[in-house]
Amino acid sequence: MPDKADWSDKSERQYDQVKESERQMGKTDAEAEESAALTVNKEQARKGDAKEVVENE
Template identity: 55%
Template sequence: MMPQQAWSKKRERQYEHIKESAQDRGTGEERAEEIASRTVNKERARSGEAKQRSRSSVKDVSSGHRGGKRSHQGPGGPTKEQLYNEAKQRGVEGRSTMSKAELAKALGR
């Protein structure tokens, strides 16, 4: 199953590989599909294949290299930019002048 028409054959293979890997680790099929499609879409944005892209898609460490480094556990947790993007999605007022700690507090972390 391929959720996107704009994907190349390479991206289809990448999607299937990521989905299978997630399922091998015990992730449910629906969640595995979400992880795979988000990863493929992020990689498409990084390489200029997608029409839209987020700042973190382009400037952040690549999905393959990151490999769970920011799975929201242990020291550090999400980056300030990730918190900012979440605050933006939730419509948090005054987010542009907040520190990482203030963003985390505003998001209820």
């Protein structure tokens, strides 16, 4: 599970919604959590809310 300490309530809700949606599409818990975290972090970076954007190599 990602460190959600810096996430707003809205970001946490978005994470939970994306994770649940991914699970319903048949992804594993780990895959769903990763997709949800990437989605929230991408949205934060787009809005300028993220502290630092780290790209996955």
